[in-house]
Amino acid sequence: MTVTIDRGSTTAPASGLTVLGWIHRNLFPDWRQGLLTVAVIWALWQTLPGLIGWLFLDAVWRGDRDDCVAASGACWAFVNARWGQFIYGFYPPELRWRVNLSMLALVATIAVLFIPRLPHKGWVITGSFIALPVVSFVLLHGGILGLEVVQTDRWGGFMLTLVVAVAGMLGALPIGILMALGRRSNMPAIRVFCVTFIELFRAVPLITVLFMASVMLPLFMPQGFAMDKLLRALIGVALFNGALMAEVVRGGLQSIPRGQFEAATASGMGYWKMMLFIILPQALRTVIPGLVNTYVAIIKDTTLVLIIGLFDLLGIVQAGVSSSDWLAPSVTISGYVFAGFGFWLLCFGLSRYSMHLEDRLNAGRRR
C-alpha cells in the first residue's frame, strides 16, 4: 500500500514569530485557555515567592540550632553540619574514600551500559554486574587485602540506601527470571515450588518480611551464630522483589508468540539456549516499563529498613531531627525536604535512564 501525503495542506510555520505572537498562540488562544493561564499565573504568584523565600532567601546556611530558631526559612545549616553523616552514616571519616570508590564503581558500571558499541558487550556487562557486588563488598566491609574491617552497624545514610537498593535490584532480576521460567515449567515439582514462593512473598507486605528477618529469624538460630542484620534484610528485600519481578517477567514471556518457541526448537536449540538467545531478550524488552517500575519501587521501599533499626537516608535524617541539639520546627521540615530530594534524584535518574534504554532497544521497531 502506498501512502500519499498531502503536502499542500500543511501550513508553513509562521516565520519571525514575535513574543506577543507566541504568547497569543500558546497562552491565550481562546477565552478558556486564557482563563486557565491567568489562574496558573495567579497560583504561582501566590506560592512561588514564599517557597523561594523559605528555601533560599530566608534560609540559614551556616550556624546552629539557635540561628535556625531565629530565622523564618529553612535550616540548611543542619544538613550542612550532618552532611557527612547523611551520606556515609557512621562510616569512619578516614575510611570514607572506600565508600566513594565503590560509588564510583557503581557509576562506572552504569556508564558501561551507555556505550553504544563495545566489543564483547554482553560479556563485559555480565562481568561488571558480577564484579560490582564483590568489589563493593570488599571495599565497604574490608577484612581482606589489608583493608580494615568496617562492621555493617557503621553503614548508613545515602550509602546504605544505595546498598539496599542495588542489592535488591541485582538480586531480584535473576530470582525473578528463574521463578518466572519455573512457573511455566513442565516439571511439577519446580512449578509448585515457584508458584508457592511467588504467591507467598507477593501476598505479604515487605514490612512483614523484614520483621521476620530481623525479629523471628534470630530466635531460631543457635546462640553465637549471629547472622548480620543488614544481610538478613538484604536477603529479605531481594526475595520479596524477586517474587514481584517474576510476575513482570512472566508477563513478558506470555507476549512471545508460540512460533518463536517452535522455531527455536526446530533449529535444534535446547531449553536454555532457546531461553537465553531467543525468548528472554524479546520478553525482557517488552517489559522494561514494568521492570523499571519495580526498580523504582525497590528504591523507595529501602526506607522500610528503618523500622528494623537500620539507618538509611531517611532514617539518619529522622535520627538527626530528633537529636536534642537540633530540635526545632524548621530543622524537621528541612531534614525531610532534603531526604525527599535525595530519593527524587535517584528515582528520576532511574526513570530517565529507562526511557533512554527503551528508546535504544526499540529503535528497530518503533511505530
Added chain:
Amino acid sequence: MKTTSILTSVFALSLAAGGMAAAQTLEEVRERGHLNCGVSPGVPGFSNPDDAGNWAGFDVEVCRAVAAAVLEDADAVRYTPLSNTERFTAIQSGEIDMLSRTTTRTLNRDTALGLNFAPVMFYDGQGFMVREAMDVSSVMELDGATVCTSAGSTTELNLADFFEANGMSYEPVRFDRADEVLAAYDAGRCDVYTSDRSGLAARRLVMNDPSEHVMLPETISKEPLAPGVPHGDDQWFDIVSWTVYALIAAEEYGITRDNVDEMAMSDDPNISRMLGGEGSAVGEWIGLDNKWVHRALAAVGNYGEIFERHIGPDSPLGIERGLNALYTDGGLHYAMPFK
C-alpha cells in the same frame, strides 16, 4: 516425621546452647573486646547520633559507664539501635548484652519476657501541657477541656482513669501517631496535650512557638525507665545494676568526673571503699578489679552530671529533676550501700 524430629532437636539444642552461653556474658564481652548495647534509634536527649556520628545521650551514658567498668574503655561499645518491637528479641537472642533504651519496667517484661532490670535511671510519667494563655496551674482546673492523645495507648487509658477518679469530664481527640497528636495540638485543635513528660519536653521544642506552652506539675502514671539484661546471668546483672548504683551514690557523695581522682584519696571510708582505696573489695565481690567504679565515674561522671548534660534544666530539653532527684532532695534515687 523425621524432619520434624530433626527440627525439634535443633531447636532444643539451640535453647540449651543459649542457656549455657548466657551465664558467661562477662567473659564473652571481655573476649570480644566490646560491649553490645541496645539503644533507641532516636529519642531526644536519651539516645541520638551527634553531629560527629557518635551516639550520645542519657541512655548511652549507661552503656559507656558499663564499658568503662568492664573493659576499661568507655568507647568500646557497639550500639545497636532497636525499634520498639525488636528490643526484646534482641536481648533474648543474645544479640545485645544489655538494653539501655527508655524501657519501662513492668511485671510482664521482668518475668514473661525474660528481662532483669537494673535500678531505674529515669522516673518518667504522663504529664500535661497547655498554652500559657489558658492561665491554668493544675490539672484539676481542666474540667471540660479537649485533650489530644494517641489512640489505643496506655496514655489514653491513664487519662480516662484520672479524669474519672477526679470526677471531671473531658473530650478526647485521638490520633494514631505521635506526630499527628503534636500537630493537632500545635494547630489549636485541643486545649491540652498529654504524653510522657520526657516526650512532652522534647516535642515542645518542635512547636511553632515553644514559649507559649507550659507543663503542668502533675504526673499521673508510673513509667520507670530502667536498663535491662537477659535472665540467667546473675553476675552480669550485678555488674549492670551496681554500675547504675555507683552513678547515683557518686552524686550523693559529691564525686564528679573532675574530682574522682582526688576523692579516691578521701578519708571518708564509704568513698574510699567505693573507689577502690586501701582494703576495698568492691571488685573482688563482683568479679572485676577494685577500680571499676573509679573508671566508670571518670568516664561519664555521676548521675546528676549525666542528667544535666543531656536532659536537665540547662539542656535544650529542660526537664526538672523532680522525682529524679536524690532521696535526700525529695526524689526517688537511693543507692544501696557499697559495703
